[in-house]
Amino acid sequence: MSDYILEMNQISKEFTGVKALSNVNFKVERGEIHFLVGENGAGKSTLMKVLSGVYPYGAYSGDIVFNGEVQQFNKISDSVDVGIAIIYQELALFPDLSVYENIFAGNEIQNKGKIDWNKAIVDAKVMLNKVGLKVNPETLIKDLGVGKQQLIEIAKALSKEVKLLILDEPTAALNEDDSENLLQLLLELKKQGITSIMISHKLKEVIAIADKATVIRDGETICTLNSSKGEITEANIIRNMVGREIEDIYPKRPKKQLGENVLELTNWTAYDPKLGRNVAANVNMHVKQGEIVGIAGLMGSGRTELALSIFGNAKNYKIQGDLMLEGQLTKFKHTSDAIKAGIAYVTEDRKGDGLFLLQDIKSNISIGNLKELSATGVVDENKEIVIAQGYRESLGIKTPTLLQLVGNLSGGNQQKVSLGKWLFVGPKLLILDEPTRGIDVGAKFEIYSVMNELINKGMSIIMISSELGEVLGMSDRVYVMAEGEIKGELSSEEANQEKIMQLATQ
Template sequence: MLLEMRDIRKTFPGVVALNKVNLRVRAGEIHAIVGENGAGKSTLMKVLSGVYPHGSYSGAIVFEGEERKFQGIRDSEHLGVAIIHQELALVPLLSITENVFLGNEPAKRGVIDWMAAHQMTQALLHKVGLKESPDTLITHLGVGKQQLVEIAKALSRKVKLLILDEPTASLNETDSHALLELLLELKSQGITCILISHKLNEISHVADSITVLRDGSTVEMLDCHAQAVSEDRVIRAMVGREMADRYPQRQPNIGEVAFEVRNWRAYHPQRNEQPFIKGIDLQVRRGEIVGIAGLMGSGRTELAMSLFGRSWGRRISGEVLRNGQPIDVSTVGKAIHNGLAYVTEDRKGNGLVLNEDIQFNVSLAHLQGVATAGVIDHGKEHQVAQDYRHKLRLRCSGVDQKTLNLSGGNQQKVVLAKWLFTNPEVLILDEPTRGIDVGAKYEIYTLIAQMAAEGKCVIVISSEMPELLGISDRIYVMNEGRLVAEMPTTEASQEKIMRVIVNAPPEALRASPPEGDAARAAGRRDQQRPLHGGTGMDRASTTASGSPQHNENRI
């Protein structure tokens, strides 16, 4: 046994985050930890890695047969424990090389050997599938590529135990599969891995054993080789209830076109030779949920951000109409005033003020909604935050808790609450369930369906193809800055969408517009497959690689 964590208990003011959690990890295995948001997964790993030092928790950590009392990350790293956190921790204005070896620079006679660092970084980037130059600044990379840099940084150290907290949340199918294969390769070399993931298909592909946490306690330990483990069993242990259907049933009531984009173009902030967004035309009908599919770099996030107050890009042109009338979306404030809302994929960088509390963040985009005669009514602000706390089932000690101390999934719920409070007519959701467990996903899907039922226009950008097929009425496919296909969900499948992307001609294609009803069966076909023994790789798209660094307005 490489690692044992015995009766770990960790508390925060007003909250018991971990309550006598036990974890056993064998040497040379890939051990998965699963659970709902707020179950304590990330907290447990921070205890293990020394982020929360010995003395701030009770219980024992036994590593390589000896009890360890880590006082910081350097103590755990010295013994070969490396952690990649769910939230990225890179320095934006440093290069990839400088980030990979930050605090661990190769040196000769006390002088940093940048040539050696550059060469080693190049090899690491090749290993994780990133083609960028080691000299590229982090600020010029999208979220997905930044995640790959984090992984390369962890691999630059000689690790015995590699902890990955949602490592593929921002990766496309190819990169995700390459990473999982890399974990298997590391396993063959004797390196032990702990994988935290909400994506049960990933666990199916690599996990040897699983620990399930719920409400800060260990509820089940499963050996994937000793017994047949199904997704349903894991989900039941995670949420404490059966989940017969992962997508809410709805009867779409789709009306006339209420939101339209015509000939939308935008140039890359650093590259002005040709447009990055190339003449986009799209329509969304009242009460309709429209999905946008595409691979990393296809331009999905860039399109959304350029529409929302020109938060990304330069030399932007085109026309945006609501209810048939042109509207001004040239700034974030004007976009909000004209009924647009954008739930960003990057909640930490652009979605939240992490050092402020929940109620501050919920009201931030619509202060007039909690103000009286131009003065913020903190009682009203508190009540609004409380309403969304219950509506979205936020796990927190209270709405005065800082968002920095929330789990990633609960932070995402705060971002969603902020924009729902603006009562938008057009809601653009960029990876709305990224880092959210299966139980909470259903709640988000239900809210999306409610928005559509109220006659709102909803646009969903997602890396999860089954998700798009499960909740959308119609899907646009994006490739290289263009919309290359449009299809009703009744006619869509993962294979068809990928075929369109691979075979996309230079100019956009168009299928006939939908008539109304949307079938979600296509997104549910493979949900009952066994958890161990399959390939598990059924995703077909990922987060666009748009860089939000040029956004001067917090979104």
């Protein structure tokens, strides 16, 4: 007989008439690693917010049974009190406080009514040891990388005697090594009897460590797959997630004759005065018309910095070297100059830098090219709606209305809005920085298909990506960066993961 630590029965949740969850059933056995998978907007995070008390009892229908008892969580602290901890993709740490202060924030160790900071430091070392992190507990959070911060979030949860650990896209912002360390930690915590629920779009992670995986689609439970029965395969997960077969996640496009160079960099160097070093050094590269050029490399290799230096030098680096755009020597004083010249940049941080989350879809799409809509100095709202509707249809933005706030969209749909904003500018060269980070396999396929359509129309694309499969699957050529330098150039025929990693670690 199964020993369920969690049962969520017939859970339904609505937002202003839109059903986010419809009679979802979700069961997790004690001591297992259980993945929750589905497309963006499928309802995964909503279900976990119901479980954690973000959406309180009464705001949904159905029952939560934890450790055999029906629960009525009215706030997050109620779920914490029974041993449930949730860690979101956006980490909830205090950057200017120390590691030990963060671990025990809200759960301070007291002695006779006073906080015992000495014991907090000692106990923090114990928690850090549990997650395999060797750092000084007195180190400030802001001085640590994202991977270590993620482990500190888990240490914080363990300090509260967690029984069920929920991780929402924990590896989305981590490099390969940090991601692997986190997966190994979950396996170690499993040995200690801690149950984990993990939301992830990275199917290789599901296949690597999942005991079970429950698929949610359009707010409904589709199935639960069991690794012991050989059911957790990439093809099986994708078919259940999207409701159709996707034979090749990277859609093919026919080979064709490429045009002339759209962009050419010669001895391009960007010096960051704040860091006191070059973030890009002696870069020589080119991009032809109708070509996707991938830029690979580990985090911190200088890929994003190179892109920003090309896109009008938004970070005010000291630039040396030549930039040729369509054969003309060009210098940009501002990002607006780059936009006018036909360069667009879709940032890796769509929520922080790419979109206005508190504005609607049509306003976000039109913001980059308001002159097109305001011949008389006033925005033509009817034209704005027509333009936005065109991108909604061509990009497949799933929304009941163009008046929907962008902050309420799923990650995949937010990315499509960000893409639509820059396509409205009409660029010749589109720079995509981590174009599919944090979005599901179905939305990825749609983004890739759009990229192919743009290339077929004669646009050129620079794609920065930490996913080697994406780089190999979509690029005509690949440049590999390390320490701000181009370490090698590979054609699509000669590129493979081993060669890229060898160059990236030089």
